[in-house]
Amino acid sequence: MAAETGLFGDAAPRPPLAARMRPRNLDEYAGQKHLIGEGRPLRRAIEQGAPGSLILWGPPGSGKTTLARLLAVHARQSFVPFSAVSEGVPRLREIFSEARERFAREQRGTMLFVDEIHRLNKSQQDSLLPAVEEGLVTLIGATTENPSFEVNGALLSRARVFVLQPLAPLEIEHLLQRALTDAERGLGAQHLVVQPEALQLLCTEADGDARRALTVLESAAAAAGTGGSIDSAAMREALALRFAHSDKGGEVHYNQLSAFHKSLRGSDPDAALYWAARLIEGGEDPMVLFRRAIAMASEDIGMADSQALEVAVAARDAYHMLGTPEGLLPLAHMIIYLATAPKSNSVKQALDAAFESARRTPGAAVPLHIRNAPTRLMKELGYGSGYKYAHESKTGFFAQEYLPEELRGTRFYEPGPFGFEKEIRRRLEWWAKQREDASRDGPSS
Numbered sequence: 001m002a003a004e005t006g007l008f009g010d011a012a013p014r015p016p017l018a019a020r021m022r023p024r025n026l027d028e029y030a031g032q033k034h035l036i037g038e039g040r041p042l043r044r045a046i047e048q049g050a051p052g053s054l055i056l057w058g059p060p061g062s063g064k065t066t067l068a069r070l071l072a073v074h075a076r077q078s079f080v081p082f083s084a085v086s087e088g089v090p091r092l093r094e095i096f097s098e099a100r101e102r103f104a105r106e107q108r109g110t111m112l113f114v115d116e117i118h119r120l121n122k123s124q125q126d127s128l129l130p131a132v133e134e135g136l137v138t139l140i141g142a143t144t145e146n147p148s149f150e151v152n153g154a155l156l157s158r159a160r161v162f163v164l165q166p167l168a169p170l171e172i173e174h175l176l177q178r179a180l181t182d183a184e185r186g187l188g189a190q191h192l193v194v195q196p197e198a199l200q201l202l203c204t205e206a207d208g209d210a211r212r213a214l215t216v217l218e219s220a221a222a223a224a225g226t227g228g229s230i231d232s233a234a235m236r237e238a239l240a241l242r243f244a245h246s247d248k249g250g251e252v253h254y255n256q257l258s259a260f261h262k263s264l265r266g267s268d269p270d271a272a273l274y275w276a277a278r279l280i281e282g283g284e285d286p287m288v289l290f291r292r293a294i295a296m297a298s299e300d301i302g303m304a305d306s307q308a309l310e311v312a313v314a315a316r317d318a319y320h321m322l323g324t325p326e327g328l329l330p331l332a333h334m335i336i337y338l339a340t341a342p343k344s345n346s347v348k349q350a351l352d353a354a355f356e357s358a359r360r361t362p363g364a365a366v367p368l369h370i371r372n373a374p375t376r377l378m379k380e381l382g383y384g385s386g387y388k389y390a391h392e393s394k395t396g397f398f399a400q401e402y403l404p405e406e407l408r409g410t411r412f413y414e415p416g417p418f419g420f421e422k423e424i425r426r427r428l429e430w431w432a433k434q435r436e437d438a439s440r441d442g443p444s445s
Helices: 041-047 064-075 089-106 122-134 169-181 196-205 210-224 232-239 251-265 269-281 286-304 307-322 328-340 346-360 376-380 421-441
Strands: 054-057 078-083 110-115 137-143 160-163
Touching (some): 041 064, 054 064, 064 078, 064 110, 064 137, 078 089, 089 110, 089 137, 169 196, 196 210, 251 286, 269 286, 269 328, 286 307, 286 328, 286 346, 286 421
Parallel strands (some): 054 137, 078 110
């Protein structure tokens, strides 16, 4: 094969393996069978050459750009890439002008591929609307972020959203095998021997990212040389330091935080430890986990075990004192304690109910007998009159009203059946009985 010629007449560098192995048709496309399998709606739209404007939402390496290029081929449209990171509205105006001229000259449509569309601000996204509405361009947006939050409603209403999934290990393996045997575009001419366990290692460690898998394979192949062998050790060296995917600030990040919280609430210490480790491996500040756990200690455990809140706060303070890595031990201690504590959301329910009543009765007056009476006039008006000081009772309790008249008898806090709340329920029932007796027998003495 003749060497490619660069801009200045010298041999151009060969594109990376991931670029060379980009599928040329739908049959070569790896994964996403739920979208482009036989008979699926997107495949039918592609084969008919009329996909319409789309948003492709999926993780890195799941095939968003490749799928967009295949869409353009089947639609017989010019594929025009646009980077939301490095280009702006002036470039969009150029693209729209070129699209108009292209259609007038060739009767050929334009497929505008906006990579990382979530990085466009609102005004930039708005600038796309007229061309999309007019049909001047077919918009294909690619994003790793949830379009519900990152793409404005006007664009979303004009584009169908398709969700791409990370590639399964078997799909990654199929792609790697094709790269190893393809002598023209892949590594077939090198006659490499890749040990099965090394290939399986890469399929697992790639995290469903086809581009990452091909990049690592190319690195391992370069180290092995023509006719070389790649074992697990060589593949691990090519993988180098692999960071768990956390995507701080993105949807994956918040999904993992949600998984951490729900594992604590669901009394699964193993899952809670795992998600905490994933987040920290992905670069998360452990203080984020402490903050979530401290809130959870009141929201999901509350009065069933009040020590949960103390343990969470103490673990945070211990982490501040020790730092990493020793401070991760109190974090694990806290996670296990919270996950295995009895659960109750009665604190949150009580707070929500109190706020709802406060909003509904903003003008309810404080009962006279519990009003503050610092002046003579206030005392003459009855402020504080009839108030009973609880500590003057042998039981430490007097049956008297503390809520406004409109809310008399309302209960916001209902103790759950587990942990310390069993004791709290017993106390509340005893106090309720004292109130009933006082109501029946007259004023307490």
